[in-house]
Amino acid sequence: MESPLGKIGITLGDPCGIGPEIAVRSLAELDEQSRQRIVVFGDRCAFEGACELVGSRPMVALSEDSQSGLGSEDLRWGHPNDATARAQVVYLDSAVRAIRAGELHALATAPISKAEAARAGFSFPGHTEFLLDRLSAPRVAMMFAGPKLKVVLATVHEAIADLPQVLTCERVASAIELAAHSLQSDFGISDPIIGVLGLNPHAGEGGRFGDEESRVINPAMQLAASRLGPRVKLVGPLVPDAAFRQPFDCFVAMYHDQGLIPVKLVDFDDSVNMTLGLPIVRTSPDHGVAYDIAGQGRARATSMRAAIALAFQLTDMRAALASQKST
Secondary structure, eight states, X not given: OOOSSOOEEEEOOSTTTTHHHHHHHHHHTSOHHHHTTEEEESOHXXXXXXXXXXXXXXXXXXXXXXXXXXXXXXXXXXXOOHHHHHHHHHHHHHHHHHHHTTOOSEEEEOOOOHHHHHHXXXXXXXXXXXXXXXXXXXXXXXXXXXXXXXXXESSOSOOGGGHHHHOOHHHHHHHHHHHHHXXXXXXXXXXXXXXXXXXXXXXXXXXXXXXXXXXXXHHHHHHHHHHHOTTSEEEEEEOHHHHTTSOOSEEEESSHHHHHHHHHHHSTTXXXXXXXXXXXXXXXXXXXXXXXXXXXXXXXXXXXHHHHHHHHHHHHHHHHHHHHHHO
């Protein structure tokens, strides 16, 4: 019998990376009721190859719409080619069609190779920008949620040289607001305290090392505070090299590596990448395709397992909140 709860889609990512392996390992650990809620988006040969590698065949639905035509002769672990480059894009396109049709309530995405996807015509820097465009979200932000740290990025795949142009007051305020809403609705923190990082060394040292703190970040904090109300406390701009020692519910970092270095240092295996602001839950493991170990049967599925578990948790929490509001 089909579960009355929301469906969770899982894309296999780059089929010659570790995505299929970590997806199968994670699915094999789910109970039967949970697997009934899963739809896998990926070529049958990639899924079956991963099952053989892992030594387990979890019984889940496989989307026929996501079959790219990839054959077993095209699939060599760790060796991308034109067919595998195209396949990972097909999986994502198919999942988006299912989301638009109302067939999915969450999406957990295994890693893609951004360089290989670009070869196949994928014009986006990553999953986040692709889903923003395809699902017509008004705004999104990337959160990395782990046992010790939660970090939201104000900018994501931007060159350091471009930060003075792309780091705007509205962009920082939006990241703060999305972080606060997620902490309250997804994680049950009714009165969150958010640490907002500065951009420059020593948070600018009063303007000696840059003025983004006074010109962009402080006004963004004031703007976000006016929209969020008194239940959300914002602290900053914080000195970036010391901020992560403090016990905030979440940090808002100004650029990719500023936020990701501490996350990968303390929560590498357990951190989950979430896209905030989408109409559905979207999660992903916090690592790449790892061609160097693909097909060797030794990829750790910890982060993918955590991503799927969080997708279930947030989907069910949002469904419960929606039910409460309708009664």
